[in-house]
Amino acid sequence: MTIAELLQSATAANQLSDSPGLDCELLLCFVLGVDPSYLKTWPERSVSDAKQLEFEALLQRRVVGEPIAYLIGSQGFWSLDLEVSPATLIPRPETELLVEIALDLTLPEQAKMLDLGTGTGAIALALATERSHWEIFAVDLQQQAVDLAERNRQRYQLENVSVFASDWFAAIAVQQFDLIVSNPPYIEANDPHLSQGDVRFEPASALVSGDDGLNDLRLVCSQSVDYLADGGWLLLEHGFDQGKAVRELLERAGFALVETRADLNGCERITFGCYHL
Numbered sequence: 001m002t003i004a005e006l007l008q009s010a011t012a013a014n015q016l017s018d019s020p021g022l023d024c025e026l027l028l029c030f031v032l033g034v035d036p037s038y039l040k041t042w043p044e045r046s047v048s049d050a051k052q053l054e055f056e057a058l059l060q061r062r063v064v065g066e067p068i069a070y071l072i073g074s075q076g077f078w079s080l081d082l083e084v085s086p087a088t089l090i091p092r093p094e095t096e097l098l099v100e101i102a103l104d105l106t107l108p109e110q111a112k113m114l115d116l117g118t119g120t121g122a123i124a125l126a127l128a129t130e131r132s133h134w135e136i137f138a139v140d141l142q143q144q145a146v147d148l149a150e151r152n153r154q155r156y157q158l159e160n161v162s163v164f165a166s167d168w169f170a171a172i173a174v175q176q177f178d179l180i181v182s183n184p185p186y187i188e189a190n191d192p193h194l195s196q197g198d199v200r201f202e203p204a205s206a207l208v209s210g211d212d213g214l215n216d217l218r219l220v221c222s223q224s225v226d227y228l229a230d231g232g233w234l235l236l237e238h239g240f241d242q243g244k245a246v247r248e249l250l251e252r253a254g255f256a257l258v259e260t261r262a263d264l265n266g267c268e269r270i271t272f273g274c275y276h277l
């Protein structure tokens with residue numbers, strides 16, 4: 001079959017996805033090791049039987065809902081192309097808002113920053129590319145996520161980031177950070193969305209946080225105050241309906257200038273505050 005024939009028949013077979021044409025192009029690019037422009041430039045080129053089988057195997061997994069990022073092993077975030085794995089969350093575009101807010105804060109030139117629950121390393125590595133003078137620490141409970149974030153760090157040679165395992169603050173020596181960021185698990189244990197779409201394939205350890213979804217946000221808010229410098233900031237990502245609860249958690253923990261920003265869909269997504277000793 002040619003590239004054009006293969007894409008046409010595969011797109012027709014992949015009706016479960018919202019974007020079947022794009023999915024098929026991404027999978028075929030991955031299998032052939034080419035850029036999307038190659039498919040457009042050479043539609044008449046034939047695809048070997050072995051490559052067709054490889055493509056069809058991936059397509060079958062896509063048809064049952066497995067996220068494209070897990071199938072091709074990578075996801076774009078900020079300016080980075082990050083390796084992903086089922087050990088942790090696939091980085092979301094909404095999380096780039098947290099990176100933008102962090103970059104807008106007034107912080108020391110050589111700020112010390114901590115990313116709690118780093119997953120692929122998305123937030124820490126994006127900030128490291130923009131702020132080479134910051135000293136950045138990134139932790140995750142899951143050793144496989146720590147290893148993944150470390151591989152992503154090495155790929156971009158970001159020497160100002162240290163990645164290690166920690167159950168929130170447990171393995172972090174008491175010190176004062178200018179900025180703590182976290183996109184922790186925040187979904188309610190019985191949320192019906194957990195059995196829909198991409199999240200079915202992502203680990204509960206990256207998604208679920210107790211009956212009300214707030215267990216980890218509560219813990220991070222209350223413990224961060226012991227690790228923040230005077231005037232330090234805490235930035236948190238949360239669910240679209242958790243803005244009020246997170247503002248209250250921050251205010252109760254003693255934060256000032258507490259504010260929530262909405263994502264591009266108009267949903268409350270990032271809440272942050274400043275801590276004075």
Ligand SMILES: C[S@@+](CC[C@H](N)C(=O)[O-])C[C@H]1O[C@@H](n2cnc3c(N)ncnc32)[C@H](O)[C@@H]1O
Pocket residue numbers: 088089090091092095116117118119120121122123139140141142145166167168182183184185186205206207
């Ligand atoms: C929602 S994911 C966010 C991943 C990444 N920061 C991002 O934005 O794409 C939450 C991450 O928190 C980690 N995590 C869950 N419980 C943790 C804990 N007790 N201590 C540290 N990390 C934890 C999970 O393994 C997961 O990688």
